[in-house]
Amino acid sequence: MNASKARVLLYGGVFSGANDDGDFHMEFFLHAQGIPYRRVTDRDMAEMQFTPEYRLFLLPAGHYFGPVPEWAFGGESARARLRSAVADGMNYLGICSGALIATPVCAYPSAISLHLTDAIPRWKGHTGTGVQFFTVRLSRRLARLAGVRGAHARVWYHNGPVLKRYHRPLYRSLATFEPTPEERAQTREVHLFRKHLRGAAAIAEAKHGRGQVVMCSPHFEFGDGGLHDYVTRLRGWVAKECPDRLEGDRLAPGRPGRQAFFDSLGGAWMEPVRASTNWRILTALVRDLCGSSDTL
Numbered sequence: 001m002n003a004s005k006a007r008v009l010l011y012g013g014v015f016s017g018a019n020d021d022g023d024f025h026m027e028f029f030l031h032a033q034g035i036p037y038r039r040v041t042d043r044d045m046a047e048m049q050f051t052p053e054y055r056l057f058l059l060p061a062g063h064y065f066g067p068v069p070e071w072a073f074g075g076e077s078a079r080a081r082l083r084s085a086v087a088d089g090m091n092y093l094g095i096c097s098g099a100l101i102a103t104p105v106c107a108y109p110s111a112i113s114l115h116l117t118d119a120i121p122r123w124k125g126h127t128g129t130g131v132q133f134f135t136v137r138l139s140r141r142l143a144r145l146a147g148v149r150g151a152h153a154r155v156w157y158h159n160g161p162v163l164k165r166y167h168r169p170l171y172r173s174l175a176t177f178e179p180t181p182e183e184r185a186q187t188r189e190v191h192l193f194r195k196h197l198r199g200a201a202a203i204a205e206a207k208h209g210r211g212q213v214v215m216c217s218p219h220f221e222f223g224d225g226g227l228h229d230y231v232t233r234l235r236g237w238v239a240k241e242c243p244d245r246l247e248g249d250r251l252a253p254g255r256p257g258r259q260a261f262f263d264s265l266g267g268a269w270m271e272p273v274r275a276s277t278n279w280r281i282l283t284a285l286v287r288d289l290c291g292s293s294d295t296l
């Protein structure tokens with residue numbers, strides 16, 4: 001993707017990439033959907049200016065085992081510049097833990113919060129008790145933007161944050177959790193469902209100055225089949241196309257396997273993911289955040 005035309009800054013630093021592939025999944029999504037982006041590392045953020053041509057900062061899912069280093073996201077001065085850029089009109093989209101980092105509270109040791117909203121999560125996730133499909137109800141506007149029939153979608157949830165509800169709302173719900181009886185029966189943690197999840201925001205929109213802050217708890221980037229189906233398809237492509245590159249870094253930035261996967265759009269293996277309803281929803285959300293400062 002031509003980074004010179006990028007309107008999306010995709011974070012690919014220590015938080016999303018050192019112990020996880022969150023930036024890979026989102027980069028593949030952006031590339032396959034033809035959305036111009038620039039992938040930025042912590043070092044990039046330390047040196048760059050968030051100029052007006054960038055309309056969206058996208059923080060994908062990820063985690064980092066152990067205390068988050070102070071230089072994550074480029075250090076405090078870069079984080080302050082990012083907050084100022086959002087206040088001046090650049091939008092922010094956080095997926096799962098990327099949504100958590102936008103809040104004042106984070107579940108990680110010595111965590112770094114971007115504090116783009118005052119909304120606090122009641123359920124911080126990452127306890128190993130909420131990993132499954134859940135049904136969500138889309139707002140009318142989001143459903144119309146995505147061009148999907150009906151108001152519901154089934155999406156993979158993986159211990160994402162669930163925001164508190166306020167009498168005077170600090171955010172607006174773009175999608176809410178509506179677990180079916182079958183999904184409720186699968187939930188291992190009853191407290192998660194009874195006290196936190198039902199009717200809670202799956203996608204929440206807040207304001208930070210002139211910028212939109214969208215916090216997406218579940219994983220639309222995995223398509224309709226969820227994490228395990230996505231990974232199975234990814235491994236199928238690697239086994240066929242890169243049989244000599246079976247090490248963990250085979251799809252790391254700069255590796256030939258990563259570029260080959262992107263160039264082929266994952267081949268026939270990934271066709272169901274690319275055609276999925278969840279990708280249509282995520283595409284509509286990203287394009288709207290890139291193209292307008294109007295709220296959903």
